[in-house]
Amino acid sequence: MSAEQRAHEKLIRQDVARTFPRDAHFQAPQGQEALYAVLRAYSLYDAEVGYCQGLAFVAGPLLLHMPDEEAFCVLVRLMAAYGLRGHFLPAMDDLHLRLFQLDHVLQATLPRLARHFAQQGVRPTMYASQWLMTLFAYRLPLRLAVRIFDVVLAEGLDALLRVAIAVLKRSQARLLALEFEAILHFLNDGPLFAFYVHAAPDTLVRDANQITAVTPRLLQTLRRKYVEETERRLDEEDEMARLKAECDELRRENQRLQAEIKELPQDHHHQLAKKNVQLVVKNQQLEESLQDMEAALVQIKVLYAESESDRAVLAMKLDGLRKALT
Incomplete structure (x- = not known):
């Protein structure tokens, strides 16, 4: 057994x-085994994933409805x-990708809540x-988690975004009254799901099904935008890395020339000093260019986020008009 597998x-x-500390089945030795x-x-079957917390x-919910071997296959x-x-x-x-899609879907379906989250720095x-x-x-x-599993098995993982929006919509009024730390507590440890815990078992699924703005077409558009934005960001990061490497090389060359100046006769100092000044000027120009690119990148990302938000809202309205016309 490898050290990684032992870990x-x-x-x-x-x-x-x-896992599931309040469930008697998974607190019993048989359930845990x-x-x-x-x-x-x-973890043995898929070495690249191995084991990751959350799995x-x-x-667990699969094991409540089938034997070990079938649960593994599912x-x-x-x-x-x-x-x-x-x-x-x-x-x-x-x-x-799905977090990116959720961010944009939230802007399109619950714009007030999306703006409030943005103002509070909640992502x-x-x-x-x-x-x-x-x-x-x-x-x-x-008992509610298995309902979500049923929806995922029937419709795919994109259904999770509709569930997320439904849950946030149900608590929108309370969330709008909270600030950063209270929002995060409410979402991560607080009573966000309390309504559904006490409601009829199918209430959450029904609420999710009413989020009709989250369509395959919209999610596919957001997927393409995410890929394009990621590729653009990587290209810009590569260019900035190249400029930084060039600046570092010029600094090293500058230091080398300064060391050579100290060792050469006096009559060579003027020529080397002139060359050194030229390198310093070029280095300064590159650093200024790098700063300009970084500032432009920030502006581009802001404009891109705003345009994508507007596009998503327009797409949702257009779908609504089409449905109304048909």
Whole structure:
């Protein structure tokens, strides 16, 4: 057994004991061993993911409805065919995509709440990552979590965005009255889901189904925008890295020339000093160019975010008009 696998198994053991702490089934030795077996099997099956915290909350609800072997197979299908694996890979690319989509969908469907979150500095990464990684099982009682699993198995992971918007919409009035720290507490540890805990079991699914603005077409558009924005940002970061490397090289050349000046006869000093001045000027120009690019990048990102917000709102209104006309 490799050191990495031993580390995975140790972490699985620790997490199994604290997964669903209020559920009698998973606090019993038999339930914990079944959960351990499925998670260990997956860590061996998918070495690139191995074990990542949060997977226990995905495997757990499955074990309430099927044997270990079937739960493992459904977990593999959720990860591979449904795309959940991209939430747990080291780079978490698909998770970042869905958080990007959630941010823009929130602006389009709940603009007042989106503006309030923006003013308070609250971003989806601060509260929604656990929702999307665990299919809400981390926050919901198991009897409600399995309803979300049913929706995901029937419609795919994009349904999670409708659930997220429905939950936020239900508590919008309270959230609008809170500030940064209180918002994060309400979303991460507070009573955000309290209404659904005491409501009829299908209430959350019905609320999610009423979020009709979250369409496959809109999400596909946001996916393309995310890819374009990511590629643009990477290109700009590469260019800034190149300029910084060139500046560093010029600084080193400047220091080398200064050292040579001290060792050369006096009649060479003037010529080298002149060359040194030229390098200093060029270095200064490059640094100013780099600063201009960084300032322009910030402005571009601000303008891009504003334009995308407007585009998403217009797209939603256009869909509404089309539906009204038909």
